[in-house]
Amino acid sequence: MAATKLYAGAKLRDLRTRLGLTQKDFAAKLGVSLPYLNQMENNNRPVSTTVVLALAQEFGFDVTELGQGDSERLVTDMREALADPVFTETPPLADLRLSAANAPALARAFLELHRAYRQTHERLASLDEALGREGAQLQPSPWEEVRDFFHYCDNYIDAVDRAAEHFAQGLSGADIRSAVTARLRDQGIGIRLERDAPLRRFDTETRSLTLSALSPPETQSFQMLVQVALLNQDALLDATLDLARFQSDAARAIAKLGLANYFAGAAMMPYGTFLAAARETRHDLELLAARFGASIEQVSHRLSTLQRPGAKGIPFFFARVDQAGTITKRHSATRLQFARFGGACPLWNVHRAFETPGRFLRQLAETPDGARYILLARDVSKSGGHFGAPVRRFAMALGCEVRHAQSVVYADGMDLGRDGAFEPIGISCRICERTACHQRSVPPLERRLTIRPNSRGVLPYEVD
Template identity: 70%
Template structure:
């Protein structure tokens, strides 16, 4: 198979603009002609090997950043948006969507924002009686969705916050001790309580209340979260300024996310954690024990190891509830998650609820032919009392099959056998498999044929 051509015009233009160079100066530094650079920036020609090497040599660029990961995310999101019946038969062809994702990512994101606003408007109209009872019925993007997209398109890696957390943890002691000392320096008294409050800082008494029922990992995480708010506020606010969120609610939610990011990165400092992950072959239990973290915290942290020049294995990470709703998602791989509706039911993360506490392994293949190793685990969090509610969810972690050898969980699996890979998709509307026994709705870009005298698994045939 010939090597895949690399089209990265948008990334090339972005790099040039960040450097403040004209096309002529940029072409000179890359050793190409001005017309050739213009063609590459407009994706009329692929990047040559000489240009890729020049980018690394002249500007220290991590050439892995030229991959089409961000473009593929946009294409996946656009296909889901166009699955909306609103568009009827006007759905653009997949090659057209790929052109938009590669050449006009800003336009693609603006379109997705517009579609989300439309969906929210429809949901508000569906519950008009409730909406009329509120004074403010202004339509706007969901703050939660806006924040989730912010982290999604940052590859779930925030470099300044990650490095600040690594610097904080560089003193060498365990995270709980570091957090306790940081609070003591600010004359904050730590108190453990048996109530339902997980964390509460009383500014009047300078007392931080932490749940005594929480696990040690959760206690350390919550204390580090508070440390981030107290000691890194300027950094968090500067990061929020750059993000330019559309509402105060979005900004407030994002600040929680950034403080959580600091807490996870301080609990598991980048370089030390990456070295340990490689040494243990990404054994979640061993890493959780070594860093005093929970398995979910470890899995989430593995998905953030995207520091330029020091990247770890590119993982996807997801958390779903028992209804199949995705409550956390991130992908540094080509696998993208459904933004609207549930994920593919054939994915092992849904089966994890059947065997709580047990790791499930799966070799899977998506309709685009990409193969993955998938790991899933059901997690239960008790409330600390008989009548307290119990939270149940499943986490999924995985990577493309080329990286499976770096995971201890892949030992003993037949990675080279064709029949070992189960067919999965993203969501039914954009999955083109015509023989899936779990299909709930027809695929978006295929015609249907209905024969009243013939029936297989589905009441229609996909042409």
Template identity: 75%
Template sequence: MATQKLYAGAKLRETRTGLGLTQKLFAEKLGVSLPYLNQMENNNRPVSSTVLLALAQEFGFDVTQLSTGEAERLVSDMREALADPVFGETPPPLADLRLAASNAPALARAFLELHRHYRQTHERLASLDEALGREGSSLQPSPWEEVRDFFHYCDNYIDAVDHAAEHIANQIDGELESGARRLLSRKGLAVQYSDSADLRHFNPQSGVLTLSTRAAAPTRRFQLLVQLGLVTQNDLLEATLDLARFQTDEARAIAKLGLANYFAGAVLLPYRAFQAAAAETRHDLERLADRFGASIEQVAHRLSTLQRPGAKGIPFFFVRVDQAGTITKRHSATRLQFARYGGACPLWNVHQAFETPGRFLRQLAETPDGVRYLCLARDVSKSGGSWGAPTRRYAIGLGCEVRHAPALVYGDGLDLSQGFEPIGISCRICERSACHQRSVPPLERKLSVDPGLRGVLPYEVDTG
């Protein structure tokens, strides 16, 4: 398989301007001609290995920051948006989308924002009976989607919050619950436990935090750390929210809780200690969960966030789905991007996890772009904690490119040269023409329908 060329003009230009260098001086330090640098910055040429080496040697630059992670996310999101029938049957070629994502990422994000507004307007008109009589109602982006996109384009790694959490973890020094209670007590707050249906309840008047004894121990510890983050890191969280510039108070409130959750996970699983343990155990989720007193889901989620500049872990994707196949959490440091709307590919093993509770499922999978992955899936059902309380059923998926499989215990015994199952992202944009699980036709391809022929699908997809 040919190596993918690295086009990172916008990032290269951003690096140069951040250093305060002219194109001529920057070209001299990189050992290339001025026209060559200009071509790279305009994505007319890929970034060469010579330039990558010079960036590292001359400026101590982490060259992994030039990776096309954000550009690939934008391309994936634009392809899905352009699959909307409103754009017709001939969307722009993939090369044009990649050019826009690399050269004009702000324009690409503006396009996605415009499409999101369009979708919300369309959905509002479709349920006009709910909108009638609302004087002064104005179109607002979905707070949930706005926050989701914030974490999505941050690689689900918030550097300042992560470092603050690691500092707190070092202060606590392994005594997680007692240490967190001690830090809260310094703020005049007390912690108590109660047989309550609410996982966590904080009364600011009395200064009492109540945690539910019905919750599993990892969940109680996590909720304790969430409150610790809200109390001790409020200024940092607010400053981060200011930089994000959310459009609504609701989005800001959701994001603040998301940042507090991020802080809690980073204290429970501090970056460097967790990264070292992950390498030592070869990313054995059960051993890591036992070592850090965390849940399988918390460990899997944390693995997908190890993207600290200069100290990155294996790039993982992480996803959680419900029984209907709806994606409820999604993070990816890999080239695999999940559908923004709807569910996950039905051929993916994450859906089978509900059938085999308590077991890890392994799958070798290949996406339409030819990238191959080692995928894990497991159910993570959550009991309500009492008789009659509903059980919340989810499944999680975790995976990485197959080239990293030797570093995972889950790669042992697998033939990594064959047996890869074809999976996609979303049926609307999937290029596979003969998928037996296809729910809707691909909008980027023409269809032919023969009334006298019925194959696996009631139509044929033009592969030309």
């Protein structure tokens, strides 16, 4: 088999720039002609063995770095960005690879521009929230600031995720709950289960952790891991928070607990192992829950975080709503936005999940931007643990773009090729551009209305 040719023009240019050498001087030190160096730097010729040896001998350069570029990752990210319906055509793959190899800075600038475009559209949703609050202000609350922090990180925190994966590798035994219990007891922490206790209570003086005896095993495991993060990963969590630069101490405190929860989920379902299992089972939530000792909701949330550079999973969104339709959790690695105030789109199947507890509901949907999704909804209400205790009623939604349907078991048997199979859904009535929706509750923002006294359709106004 012929050896793979090595093209590393961008890295050669970067090295020469760092050394402060002209092309002529650099070529002399490498023992090649000036035209030959120019061709290598522009990826018109591969890097020769002679140049590789000269790089190592003259400059002590780690030549393995030449083959460790992020060109393929840039290509993947650009293809994902160019799938946005705002682009009418996608450049050929060869052009994308050429851009990533020859002009990586330009490729990254394009990705940043597209990310800024997405964020601008997402921030329009904040107007919806501001208009719905009494004394409306655009300054986010601490809770909203933390929510947006995770959202704009694509719900993936690399340092915390890898620390959790490393922690999980050090546990012995297949039962995560028993393994974590043993680890905590090795640290001198006693664990008690009490019927009237909250989900988790840690006494710093007695070093005792009390958990609710009424909560399910997967919740107890999760809460133990949250305490592990707060006890053993404090420096890592604080360093991550320092980079985020929250505007208030309250936001920082909320975010720290959020990072501890992130650690717990990532330790229960370690990235590499979980990603492999998700692909093997075609993202079957019940099989994954049984394999990792987690709940359906925990598994769904974890699927929305699989965005590690170089090892990305399917971009999923995850949301949880209450009976009023208010979104209480939202995480998205997709282009899909969420209502930031009030109820979500009433055409979304998640609202029907309360009517069919214990069952998965499937839906094919299209958003106003032209993106098409396969959506999954299920009731995930939480029992109070005994007769007469209040039940917290929630439904969760999980979804991805329909182009990933072959990798998702829940797409099997659905009519993906028929346009009429996709229901038109929006985000929130205030920011939805659809003018003829029969479920519209309020007019869209910044659109002129026409009122016809002698004519009445489904709505009492017409959107121009």
